[in-house]
Structure formats: C-alpha cells, structure tokens
Amino acid sequence: MRPSLMTAVLALAATGCATTSGFEQLYPGMTPAQVANTMGKGPARAQEFQDGSSAWYFDEDHCVLMRDNVLVGKSTTETRTAVHTPLGSLKDQDKAFCGPPGSEGTANREQTLQTPLGTFKGTVDPAAVTEQVKNSVRGQKVASPAQASPDAGAQATQPAP
Numbered sequence: 001m002r003p004s005l006m007t008a009v010l011a012l013a014a015t016g017c018a019t020t021s022g023f024e025q026l027y028p029g030m031t032p033a034q035v036a037n038t039m040g041k042g043p044a045r046a047q048e049f050q051d052g053s054s055a056w057y058f059d060e061d062h063c064v065l066m067r068d069n070v071l072v073g074k075s076t077t078e079t080r081t082a083v084h085t086p087l088g089s090l091k092d093q094d095k096a097f098c099g100p101p102g103s104e105g106t107a108n109r110e111q112t113l114q115t116p117l118g119t120f121k122g123t124v125d126p127a128a129v130t131e132q133v134k135n136s137v138r139g140q141k142v143a144s145p146a147q148a149s150p151d152a153g154a155q156a157t158q159p160a161p
Contacts, residue, residue, distance in 0.1 A: 022040055032066060044058055045057045049099060053065055053099075054066050054067075057096070060077070060096070062075075062076055063075050063098040065099065073098060076096050079091060080093065080094060088114050090112070091111065094108075095108040
C-alpha cells in the first residue's frame with residue numbers, strides 16, 4: 001500500500017519545524033530548566049542587562065527574556081516584506097529581540113537583497129533614500145513649502161492698490 005500524499009506532506013512539515021516547535025510551547029512563568037527542557041537545549045548565546053534580566057538566544061530568530069529565574073517574554077523574527085523576482089529577492093525583517101522595557105531602541109531591523117551578483121545585508125532608512133532620490137532628480141536640495149517662498153504668505157494678505 002502506498003502512503004498518501006497528505007501523509008508525506010505532514011511528515012515533511014513535522015521534520016521542518018522540529019527545531020522551533022518547542023519555542024511555541026514556551027510560556028511566561030517557566031523556569032530556566034523548563035525552558036531548556038522544552039527547547040531540547042540551552043541557549044546558543046545570552047545577553048545580560050543592568051536590571052538583572054537576561055536574553056537567551058536559541059538562534060538568530062528565537063529568544064526569551066528571563067527575569068528572577070522565570071521566563072517573562074519571548075520574541076521571534078518577523079518578516080515585514082518579502083519580494084521575489086527572477087532578478088533577485090528582497091527581505092525586510094525585524095530580528096528577534098528580547099530586552100527589558102525601554103530597551104526596544106536597540107532592536108535590529110535587517111534588509112537582505114539577493115542578486116546574481118551576491119547577497120547584501122544591512123539597513124536602509126526609507127526616508128533618507130526618498131530624500132536622496134528627490135535631491136538627485138532635481139539637482140538641488142528640496143525646500144519645504146514654508147522655506148520655498150517666505151514672502152508668499154505675506155503677499156497674499158496685502159490688499160491690492
């Protein structure tokens with residue numbers, strides 16, 4: 001008897017998720033031993049914070065925040081944009097970050113551009129790129145409407161002779 005296609009697909013999906021399936025089962029209040037047992041391993045790296053909490057990173061895309069020997073939060077990498085074309089692909093991600101309240105400013109955003117010429121990783125500020133494009137197209141700095149003609153508002157209120 002041949003196994004059905006559905007059985008093969010389910011088996012493949014189960015093996016593909018084996019490394020992170022424990023992560024979905026983590027919940028606040030777990031002890032370090034429970035976290036390590038559920039994940040099947042300890043963290044690959046850890047980061048200590050001044051408030052006594054620590055971030056445990058299991059890989060680049062999964063982390064938990066531990067405080068007073070209990071799990072208080074967890075994070076995974078979230079993909080904002082994924083575009084695939086024959087010439088290349090672009091992925092914009094908010095990387096997993098676990099830190100105490102107020103440290104969100106140190107979270108990492110990463111864009112990855114894959115082309116036939118190679119793979120490029122980094123961060124791009126969309127506002128800065130837009131400004132650069134505007135300035136290169138016009139050949140000069142773009143002035144805000146208030147700076148463009150400071151007397152325009154005054155002339156509109158003057159009565160005609």
